[in-house]
Amino acid sequence: MDLRNKVALVTGGGRRLGKEIALALAARGAHLALHYNRSAAEAQATVAAINSAGGRALALQADFEQVEEIRAMVARVDAEMGGLDLLINSASVFNRKPLEEISERDWDGNFNVNLKAPFFAAQFAAPLMRRAGAGKIVNLGDLAAVRPYPNYLPYSVSKSALVGLTRALAKALAPQVQVNCLALGPVLPPEDFPPPVLASLAAGTLLKRLGAPRDVVNGVLFFCEGSDFVTGATLTVDGGTLLA
Numbered sequence: 001m002d003l004r005n006k007v008a009l010v011t012g013g014g015r016r017l018g019k020e021i022a023l024a025l026a027a028r029g030a031h032l033a034l035h036y037n038r039s040a041a042e043a044q045a046t047v048a049a050i051n052s053a054g055g056r057a058l059a060l061q062a063d064f065e066q067v068e069e070i071r072a073m074v075a076r077v078d079a080e081m082g083g084l085d086l087l088i089n090s091a092s093v094f095n096r097k098p099l100e101e102i103s104e105r106d107w108d109g110n111f112n113v114n115l116k117a118p119f120f121a122a123q124f125a126a127p128l129m130r131r132a133g134a135g136k137i138v139n140l141g142d143l144a145a146v147r148p149y150p151n152y153l154p155y156s157v158s159k160s161a162l163v164g165l166t167r168a169l170a171k172a173l174a175p176q177v178q179v180n181c182l183a184l185g186p187v188l189p190p191e192d193f194p195p196p197v198l199a200s201l202a203a204g205t206l207l208k209r210l211g212a213p214r215d216v217v218n219g220v221l222f223f224c225e226g227s228d229f230v231t232g233a234t235l236t237v238d239g240g241t242l243l244a
Contacts, residue, residue, distance in 0.1 A: 001224060003225050004030070007086070009086065009087050011088065012090040014039040014042035016213075017188055020213040021216070023050065028225065031055070032047075032050055033084075035059075043059040046059075060076060065112040067116070067120050084129060085129060087125045087135070089139045091113060093110055094190065095154075095155065102154060106154055118162065136178050136223060137178070137179040139165070141181045142184050166180060166232060174231060180232070182216060188210075188212075204244055205241045211238075222235075
């Protein structure tokens with residue numbers, strides 16, 4: 001897909017990986033809708049950076065535990081930007097808690113944001129993509145889908161289910177819309193991880209280093225513009241962690 005003048009919605013697009021993906025798509029000529037929940041200042045700063053560089057972007061707030069807010073967000077993208085061609089499901093929650101302390105609220109929070117929201121965002125986006133005759137959906141998953149992280153049980157299970165959702169959506173939305181997933185390893189860990197933990201993560205890869213945001217961006221760009229003949233796939237971006 002030629003990304004010039006295509007409309008892309010990046011969830012969690014104001015900061016961290018979402019921001020880097022949004023900036024990369026804008027650099028390719030796409031028009032950007034950046035979703036955020038609480039990171040309003042960061043999202044507006046990213047929008048300002050894109051617009052000042054000659055691009056077109058807007059920020060949209062939505063609580064991804066509320067399906068009607070997801071519906072309204074997609075409708076606003078259509079109304080203000082004239083359609084939707086690309087959906088990057090980047091928003092996620094990543095909460096550490098031992099098994100014995102996991103509550104129903106913890107479980108629901110992980111599944112609402114990490115699984116239910118990507119599904120409904122795709123459901124609401126699909127008619128707009130089919131109207132245009134083509135579309136791309138990329139889900140940001142995690143290595144935890146196949147190697148669960150200690151003390152991140154609901155998160156790990158939700159990311160495993162996201163791989164299944166990717167395959168199911170690829171089948172349901174074919175042939176017009178391609179749906180793929182990136183399973184991320186140690187790329188841009190949480191800011192509160194101490195240096196010894198970061199060093200351990202790097203040592204646990206075959207490449208003996210952490211990944212960079214660009215490694216993820218390149219995977220997203222491959223699914224969006226590198227091929228129109230890949231769907232239902234999961235690309236592991238982990239520096240060889242699974243083999244280490």
